[in-house]
Amino acid sequence: MAKMTLDDKLGVDRFKVDEHNAHIIVDETYNNIDEINRLIMACPAGLYSYNDGKVDFNYEGCLECGTCRVVSLGKVIKSWSYPRGPLGVEYHHG
Amino acid sequence: MSEEKFDAIIVGGGLAGSAAAYTLAKAGLEVAVIERGTSCGSKNVTGGRIYAHSLAKLIPDYAETAPLERKIVKERIVLMGGTGSTTIEYGDEGLKEPAYASYSVLRAKLDAWLAEKAEEAGALYITGIRVDELLQENGKVTGVVADGDSLNADVVLLADGVHSLLAQQIGLKKDLTPHQVGVGVKEVIGLDEKTISDRFGVLPGEGVACLIAGHATGGAVGGGILYTNKNSISLGTVVSIGHIGDGEGLKVPDMVERLKESPLIAPLIAGGELLEYSAHLVPEGGISMTPQLVGDGVLIAGDAAGFVMNLGFTFRGMDLAIESGRLAGEAIIKAKEKSDFSSSGLSEYRSLLDNSFIMRDLKHFRKMPDFMESSQIYKEIPEIAGEVFGSLFKIDGSAPKKMLKNVNSILKRNIKLTTLIKLATKAMGAM
Ligand SMILES: Cc1cc2nc3c(=O)[nH]c(=O)nc-3n(C[C@H](O)[C@H](O)[C@H](O)COP(=O)(O)OP(=O)(O)OC[C@H]3O[C@@H](n4cnc5c(N)ncnc54)[C@H](O)[C@@H]3O)c2cc1C
Ligand code: SF4
Numbered sequence: 230m231a232k233m234t235l236d237d238k239l240g241v242d243r244f245k246v247d248e249h250n251a252h253i254i255v256d257e258t259y260n261n262i263d264e265i266n267r268l269i270m271a272c273p274a275g276l277y278s279y280n281d282g283k284v285d286f287n288y289e290g291c292l293e294c295g296t297c298r299v300v301s302l303g304k305v306i307k308s309w310s311y312p313r314g315p316l317g318v319e320y321h322h323g
Numbered sequence: 324m325s326e327e328k329f330d331a332i333i334v335g336g337g338l339a340g341s342a343a344a345y346t347l348a349k350a351g352l353e354v355a356v357i358e359r360g361t362s363c364g365s366k367n368v369t370g371g372r373i374y375a376h377s378l379a380k381l382i383p384d385y386a387e388t389a390p391l392e393r394k395i396v397k398e399r400i401v402l403m404g405g406t407g408s409t410t411i412e413y414g415d416e417g418l419k420e421p422a423y424a425s426y427s428v429l430r431a432k433l434d435a436w437l438a439e440k441a442e443e444a445g446a447l448y449i450t451g452i453r454v455d456e457l458l459q460e461n462g463k464v465t466g467v468v469a470d471g472d473s474l475n476a477d478v479v480l481l482a483d484g485v486h487s488l489l490a491q492q493i494g495l496k497k498d499l500t501p502h503q504v505g506v507g508v509k510e511v512i513g514l515d516e517k518t519i520s521d522r523f524g525v526l527p528g529e530g531v532a533c534l535i536a537g538h539a540t541g542g543a544v545g546g547g548i549l550y551t552n553k554n555s556i557s558l559g560t561v562v563s564i565g566h567i568g569d570g571e572g573l574k575v576p577d578m579v580e581r582l583k584e585s586p587l588i589a590p591l592i593a594g595g596e597l598l599e600y601s602a603h604l605v606p607e608g609g610i611s612m613t614p615q616l617v618g619d620g621v622l623i624a625g626d627a628a629g630f631v632m633n634l635g636f637t638f639r640g641m642d643l644a645i646e647s648g649r650l651a652g653e654a655i656i657k658a659k660e661k662s663d664f665s666s667s668g669l670s671e672y673r674s675l676l677d678n679s680f681i682m683r684d685l686k687h688f689r690k691m692p693d694f695m696e697s698s699q700i701y702k703e704i705p706e707i708a709g710e711v712f713g714s715l716f717k718i719d720g721s722a723p724k725k726m727l728k729n730v731n732s733i734l735k736r737n738i739k740l741t742t743l744i745k746l747a748t749k750a751m752g753a754m
Contacts, residue, residue: 230592230594230596230597232580232584233597241597241599242600267568269574270568270572270574270575271506271564271574273506273575273576275574292601294603295485295486295604296506296575298499299499299564302498310488311359311453313453314358314359314361314451314470315359318366318601319366320365320368320431320601321598321599322429322431323364323368323369323429
């Protein structure tokens with residue numbers, strides 16, 4: 230099988246994005262690099278990065294696993310909930 | 324939503340929720356299931372293979388009606404080293420007998436099917452709605468708030484999965500810690516039915532389950548999983564969140580990629596097409612992470628209660644989810660007869676669980692989560708196996724080494740003898 234990027238993989242999935250509400254809110258100004266790196270290592274969708282001294286996160290493409298919640302709630306993650314029904318990722322295999 | 328009061332509201336239309344709904348509806352109780360996904364199963368992920376015994380108890384003709392992928396007839400355990408891989412394969416006609424039957428499954432189909440069964444029995448399904456909080460009066464749970472509407476019931480069953488944010492809200496459960504859960508990442512790879520049967524050496528309708536320790540997670544506590552479905556292969560990794568970054572320090576999404584590139588897996592998925600990429604958490608703490616299972620007007624079942632066993636050679640959560648859902652249903656039926664939905668009225672659930680395989684097996688394997696955290700299983704042991712077999716099979720015409728001496732020197736290079744003995748003792752204790 231040809232190698233795929235994470236973006237390509239997420240492109241195969243189906244999402245109904247909640248345009249108005251972010252279900253995960255991060256503290257963009259958080260600056261403990263070790264903590265931010267833990268999230269970068271852990272998120273299966275690769276949604277976290279650190280650019281120009283700011284935590285960069287986009288909830289579109291979130292697979293709703295909650296790994297980031299377990300890793301960093303109360304630190305980088307200010308709040309975490311599931312998206313409002315029926316929005317978010319929609320698995321057809323699972 | 325209406326003003327009517329249900330006998331029971333179930334949060335979550337996964338396997339635990341629908342097993343409970345089916346049990347309650349069949350007994351004539353008015354039950355509503357609220358599921359945040361568009362349809363039941365659309366938010367859920369498993370490995371996976373279901374051991375069918377508890378489903379058989381609930382729906383005896385499941386083998387004819389459930390959307391099962393393949394009957395598992397071969398078990399493979401792989402110790403994957405950096406270069407050499409050692410595979411142990413177990414096949415037995417006995418695995419095909421109804422009592423031991425297990426099947427690969429995909430949740431979008433399986434959960435939708437079980438929900439349909441419960442609906443046919445009379446349960447009401449409200450899908451595409453997230454429950455936001457539980458209603459409480461004097462400490463007793465009296466219903467739920469979903470999408471701004473209140474819905475009342477004598478009892479609420481929390482079958483809302485591994486995080487169970489609702490159980491956390493009312494203090495029945497604490498937030499998950501990184502050592503209590505693993506993160507699973509899975510790819511469903513499409514291939515035609517015959518190609519899969521040929522590559523895995525199985526007859527039509529039959530399949531393989533495979534657990535892989537070692538190289539894929541780069542030595543971090545965790546492993547790879549592979550299950551053959553009818554027209555696809557489920558391939559993924561599960562890694563303990565508390566150990567992400569250990570060993571070689573691989574990123575979680577890179578682990579499945581490494582698995583796919585390994586010489587063992589690459590030919591099995593060659594020509595395949597990615598159909599889905601998913602991620603989900605798995606409870607891994609065993610019995611020590613069991614929350615308070617019963618409160619006034621409320622019960623907890625399935626992953627929400629942490630009912631999963633990761634034994635290294637096999638992985639079980641779905642059979643526990645179904646059984647705990649069914650038992651929660653039975654307990655609610657008893658409570659209804661007594662019109663007592665307080666925690667003492669619902670306490671039957673606790674005794675039913677204690678007398679079931681769930682608590683028996685969780686107790687039996689109570690030391691397993693600790694053993695599974697031994698880093699040597701994921702690093703040194705696969706390398707040792709690879710080197711030992713390598714020394715047997717790599718023949719270049721030079722003089723063979725004395726077996727015992729050779730194994731000794733391989734062991735010495737990789738692991739301290741005392742560590743190995745401790746590991747073996749721990750394994751025996753955990754089994
Ligand atoms: C990668 C991986 C591999 C696994 N492999 C295996 C295996 O091979 N064999 C096995 O037996 N088990 C396996 N398991 C474990 C198994 O998948 C789980 O134990 C099982 O799915 C638990 O079912 P459940 O019904 O308790 O929870 P879930 O399937 O998680 O269902 C919970 C439901 O609640 C809904 N929900 C949650 N919150 C709300 C809310 N607020 N409002 C409305 N709805 C809500 C969700 O959408 C979901 O439908 C694996 C798990 C993973 C992640
Ligand atoms: S929930 Fe999972 S996929 Fe979504 S941002 Fe957090 S770690 Fe990434």
